[in-house]
Structure formats: C-alpha cells, structure tokens
Amino acid sequence: MDGFPIYHIIERAGDLQRQVFGSERMTHAGAMRLNPRQWAYMGDTVFDLYVRTRILTSTDYTLPTMHKLSTRIVNSRMQAYAADAVDQFLSQDEREILRRARGQRVRASKAHGDPGEYAKATALEGLIGFLYLTGQDARLEEIMAEILRLIYEHEELKSYNGKR
Numbered sequence: 001m002d003g004f005p006i007y008h009i010i011e012r013a014g015d016l017q018r019q020v021f022g023s024e025r026m027t028h029a030g031a032m033r034l035n036p037r038q039w040a041y042m043g044d045t046v047f048d049l050y051v052r053t054r055i056l057t058s059t060d061y062t063l064p065t066m067h068k069l070s071t072r073i074v075n076s077r078m079q080a081y082a083a084d085a086v087d088q089f090l091s092q093d094e095r096e097i098l099r100r101a102r103g104q105r106v107r108a109s110k111a112h113g114d115p116g117e118y119a120k121a122t123a124l125e126g127l128i129g130f131l132y133l134t135g136q137d138a139r140l141e142e143i144m145a146e147i148l149r150l151i152y153e154h155e156e157l158k159s160y161n162g163k164r
Contacts (some may be wrong), residue, residue: 101126
C-alpha cells in the first residue's frame with residue numbers, strides 16, 4: 001500500500017502545511033515580488049478565519065447565526081470601513097502596502113457593491129495577506145484585534161443579538 005498515490009499526496013500536504021503554517025513563510029522581499037492581488041487572495045482567507053474564530057470562541061450562537069454574523073462582517077462594505085478606520089493604527093510601511101494593494105485594478109461586479117468600497121476591501125485583504133505571508137503574526141494579531149473592535153462598534157453590529 002505504500003506505493004498508493006494518496007500517501008504521496010498526504011506527504012506533500014504535510015510539507016505544504018509546514019511551509020504555510022510553520023516558520024517557512026516568505027521573506028519580505030519575496031512577498032514584495034508577488035502581485036498585491038495575490039496578497040489579497042491570501043488575506044481574504046485569513047480575514048475570514050479570524051472572524052469565524054472570534055465568533056466561535058466568544059459567542060454561544062447557533063451555527064446558522066454564526067454564519068449570518070460572519071457574513072455581516074466579511075463583506076466589502078465592512079472591510080472598506082475597517083480599512084479607513086484602522087489607517088491611524090498602521091505604520092508607514094503598512095500604509096504603503098495598503099496603498100499598493102488598493103492601486104490594483106479590480107473588477108467589481110454589481111454583486112460586490114460599490115467599486116470604491118471593493119477596492120478598499122481588497123486593499124485591506126492585501127495588507128492582511130502580506131502580514132500573514134511574511135510571518136508577522138504578532139502584528140497581524142494586533143491589527144485584526146483593532147479591526148474587529150472597530151467593526152463590532154459599527155452601528156450595524158452594535159445591537160446585534162443573533163436574532164436577525
């Protein structure tokens with residue numbers, strides 16, 4: 001059975017997991033060579049994971065309610081709001097990453113809402129992805145904590161009681 005291809009896939013998945021979740025992430029220079037849309041691709045997942053983890057560990061909502069709350073947070077309107085609100089919390093280098101990610105041409109459909117909001121949301125995801133890819137976990141935690149604090153204080157979520 002050792003020659004069965006699934007074992008090779010599992011071994012490769014383990015290698016990939018060590019590269020992604022272990023200390024084997026990208027250098028700053030390596031991440032700078034990526035397209036900012038690639039940062040956003042990763043940041044989209046990281047942002048969603050942080051939000052879902054926070055909801056799961058801090059509420060006793062049912063799964064459908066957790067999903068509804070996460071979709072109220074993980075969307076271009078809220079992420080654009082967070083990108084604007086968190087700006088004062090960012091270093092000059094982080095603002096430059098945000099600016100570079102925002103400058104990317106994005107194709108926003110009507111389903112994504114306002115193109116300006118979508119561009120800001122993509123920029124925020126780009127920053128989050130960049131921090132994740134370069135292994136800046138402590139700073140990523142700080143920024144995500146601030147983003148979630150700001151989002152939870154937003155009028156749309158302030159009174160959220162899990163019944164909507």
